[in-house]
Amino acid sequence: MIDEKLIIYKTKKIFTPTSSAKFTFVEREGKLNNHFVDALNTPGKQIVLYGHSGCGKTTLLTNKISQTYENSYTTRCMEGMTFESIILDGFDQLSGLYNENSSSKTFKIAPELNISYADIKATIKLGDYTKQKTETTKHILPPQLTPQRLAKFYGASNSCWILEDFHKIKGSDRTKTSQLMKVFMDMSEEYEDLKIIALGAVGTARQVIEYDREMNNRVAEIFIPYMKPDEIERIIDTGEELLNLIFSKEVKSKIIKYSCGLPSICHQLCLNICFNKKIYETVKTKVSINLDDLDEAISKLVEEKSDTLKAEFDKAIKVGNGTKINMPKVILENCLEINKDEFSHSEIFNQINKSQINEANFSKFLTELCSPTRSEILIYDENSNLYRFNNLFLKAYAYLRLKEEIVKNENAELENKNLKEANIIKKLLDIIENDIYNKLEDDEDYFVIEDI
Structure with a gap:
C-alpha cells in the first residue's frame, strides 16, 4: 500500500556532490559549530573558513548564514582576478536590492543610498561602454565606489559578502582584499552585523591576517576538518x-x-x-x-577520475629527455615511503640517497611539486611547515605508478592500452579495499595512509 504522506524528493537535491547540501546537511561537532555561530553573532568579527577541497565548507556556510542574514552574496574568486574586479562584482550583486521597486520583509534602505547606488551603477555602465573601445584588460573603479561606500551598501541591506576561493587571489590584489576586510571591520561600529567571510583552502587564514597584526584578534579563523x-x-x-x-x-x-x-x-x-x-x-x-550496487558506483567514480589522475601524475614527474635522475619521481617515491600523512622537508631529504642529489636541487624540485607546474601533486602548509599529497586518490595513484610494475615497452603499451587502464582502475580499487586508508580517529582531523 502506498503511503499517502510520502513526500517526493528529487535525488539530485538529496545527494549533491558539487553543490551545497540542504536536505542532507549535517551539523558538525559541537565545538566547531559553536565557534562558527559565535563568530557570526560577534559584531565586527570577520570570518575565514578554510579546509581541504570537498570537506563541506560551502555547505556549512550556506546553511548557517541564512539564520543570521537577510541576504548573502558570493564572489567566486578566480586566478588572475584583480581587486577592482572583486569590488565591481560585490557591488553588482546588490543591484536587485538597490532599485526603486526593491522591498524587504525586515528592513528598508534609505532613499539616499538607493540614489547613490543608482548613480554609481550609471557611471560604471558608461565606463564599460568607453572601455570596450579602448582598454579591456583593466577595470577602472569610479571614484564614488570606495571600499567604505561598498561596506555601507552591504551593511544597510543586512547582507553578508562571501569571498569564495580567496586563496586564488595573488600578490598585491590579495593585500588590497585583506585591507577591504579591515574596512568592513572598522565600519561595524555603524553596522554591527557587517561581515566578509573568506572561504578557501588550507592556509587561507594566514593569507588574510598577514597584512595587519591588528586583524589577528578581529578575524575568526575556523578550520573545517574532514568529517x-x-x-x-x-x-x-x-x-x-x-x-x-x-x-x-x-x-x-x-x-x-x-x-x-x-x-x-x-x-x-x-x-x-x-x-x-x-x-x-x-x-x-x-x-x-547492496554491495554490488556500491561496487558499480565506485568503479564509475574511479573511471571518471582515471584520466585526470594519469594526466596530473604524468605532468608532475615529467623531465627533459636525457635526464639521468627523475628527481620529482624520486621525491614522490620517498614521500610515500615515509609512511605518514604529512612530512617535513628534512624527513623527505633524509630518506633520499645523498649521492643522487644535493639539497639545493632537491629543494627546487620539492617546491615545483607544490606548484601548478607539476600539478600541485604536493601541498605545503606554511603554518605547520609540512608537506602532504594533494588528495588521497592521487596519492593512491602515485603509489600504483611508483610501486607496481607498469608496461614499459611502447609497442606493448599501445597494444595493451585498454587492458592497462582497466588494470590500474582495478588496482586503485584494491588499494582502497585492502584498507590502506585508516579509519578516522575520533579525536583527529585527518587520515593517514599506512604501509606505503
Whole structure:
C-alpha cells in the first residue's frame, strides 16, 4: 500500500556532490559549530573558513548564514582576478536590492543610498561602454565606489559578502582584499552585523591576517576538518529516509571508508548508486542497496577520475629527455615511503640517497611539486611547515605508478592500452579495499595512509 504522506524528493537535491547540501546537511561537532555561530553573532568579527577541497565548507556556510542574514552574496574568486574586479562584482550583486521597486520583509534602505547606488551603477555602465573601445584588460573603479561606500551598501541591506576561493587571489590584489576586510571591520561600529567571510583552502587564514597584526584578534579563523565517520553516516541515513531506500550495513560501512572523511565523495557515491539504479526521485516502494550496487558506483567514480589522475601524475614527474635522475619521481617515491600523512622537508631529504642529489636541487624540485607546474601533486602548509599529497586518490595513484610494475615497452603499451587502464582502475580499487586508508580517529582531523 502506498503511503499517502510520502513526500517526493528529487535525488539530485538529496545527494549533491558539487553543490551545497540542504536536505542532507549535517551539523558538525559541537565545538566547531559553536565557534562558527559565535563568530557570526560577534559584531565586527570577520570570518575565514578554510579546509581541504570537498570537506563541506560551502555547505556549512550556506546553511548557517541564512539564520543570521537577510541576504548573502558570493564572489567566486578566480586566478588572475584583480581587486577592482572583486569590488565591481560585490557591488553588482546588490543591484536587485538597490532599485526603486526593491522591498524587504525586515528592513528598508534609505532613499539616499538607493540614489547613490543608482548613480554609481550609471557611471560604471558608461565606463564599460568607453572601455570596450579602448582598454579591456583593466577595470577602472569610479571614484564614488570606495571600499567604505561598498561596506555601507552591504551593511544597510543586512547582507553578508562571501569571498569564495580567496586563496586564488595573488600578490598585491590579495593585500588590497585583506585591507577591504579591515574596512568592513572598522565600519561595524555603524553596522554591527557587517561581515566578509573568506572561504578557501588550507592556509587561507594566514593569507588574510598577514597584512595587519591588528586583524589577528578581529578575524575568526575556523578550520573545517574532514568529517568523522558518524557524520558521513548521517548523510547516508538522511538520504536513505528521504528517498525511501535501504542501504545495507555493509554498504554504509564501505561508503564511510571510501569517503575518507570527505562528504563530497559520499554524496557522489550515493548519487552514482541511485542513478545506476534509475532512481531519480523518492521511490514509492522501498529499494534495497547492496554491495554490488556500491561496487558499480565506485568503479564509475574511479573511471571518471582515471584520466585526470594519469594526466596530473604524468605532468608532475615529467623531465627533459636525457635526464639521468627523475628527481620529482624520486621525491614522490620517498614521500610515500615515509609512511605518514604529512612530512617535513628534512624527513623527505633524509630518506633520499645523498649521492643522487644535493639539497639545493632537491629543494627546487620539492617546491615545483607544490606548484601548478607539476600539478600541485604536493601541498605545503606554511603554518605547520609540512608537506602532504594533494588528495588521497592521487596519492593512491602515485603509489600504483611508483610501486607496481607498469608496461614499459611502447609497442606493448599501445597494444595493451585498454587492458592497462582497466588494470590500474582495478588496482586503485584494491588499494582502497585492502584498507590502506585508516579509519578516522575520533579525536583527529585527518587520515593517514599506512604501509606505503
